[in-house]
Amino acid sequence: MVDASAVSATAAIAAAASAYFSSSPSSLPIAHAPTNQDDDTPPKTDKVLFITAIYGGYEKTLKEPAKQQHPADFIAFTDRTDLASPTWQIRLVEDPLDYLLKHGGRVGVGGSGSVYAAAANANAGETAAASVAEEAGKGHGTAAEQAGRQRSRHGSCRHHDFRHHRRRHQPDAKLPPVQPGQGVQDAV
């Protein structure tokens, strides 16, 4: 049983997703209705967002990913103030559920600046499978070094207004206004 408590939530998500999608129409189109109809919404891109969560003192480190040839961002939620990474953007949220409840159920948290610009010369043949591996938990520099890198990367953060996105998918949703300073500050 590898890291059972850690994978439990993810596994449940995957299982539910499996059941959900298996019951969806198979004819679902690849590209759906235009999703960038509002003039004030940022343009869609091809970026991939990686999200993880480090909670409860179980994991000791963030695992540094390999630099991606495709545009990608990395964001980590945590209740740990000592986590730092040159790649992961840290979002300190002690209690995600409580945080959502206090902010009306949906909020923007911190910024999402691009970590890796696209290296468009990707030699990304289909046979070159992406490698995903469990890793033994190696550190990446001293805590002071990590904190320094993190400070330089996240000296400021901006807060997103998600309302256009919400309206697009749930037109009847009543959304709370997002006030300046409502987002959560970076960890360091």
Place this chain on the structure above:
Amino acid sequence: MQFNRFFDLTEYRAAVWLDGTIQIIGPQTAGLVFHLLAEQGRNLVTFEHNRRGLLSAEAVASRTEKYEGAHWGCCDQPYQNVTRQYEQYLQEGFSEKWWQEEYDAPMGISKRPEWGLWVTSFVAFDLHSPTSFEFLDA
């Protein structure tokens, strides 16, 4: 975590929920996710734990210092009750025989809902698909 509640995702084509124990070591991981979702039209992509045999056997084999010890590698760690985790898995709907079912299945038979919940640590969603948000908001 309903990560979609924390982000403005409009600038992204795909979101990958990644377990904290996983390290991405391939530089083309994001590209592969994009290819499978955007170019092949899949709604969901996962990488699952690759195991064989019974879940209970996995639990027994995991009763080691790595999980039950107070210290592992460089660091102190909390005690993990592996047996309790195993019982929790079953309560949540995981099957004792999931890996065995998969391993014993004839060639060409994909995973079946009746096998129970999947164990996976990597789930990628197509953010252009309303289906993804319907699922995440459910």
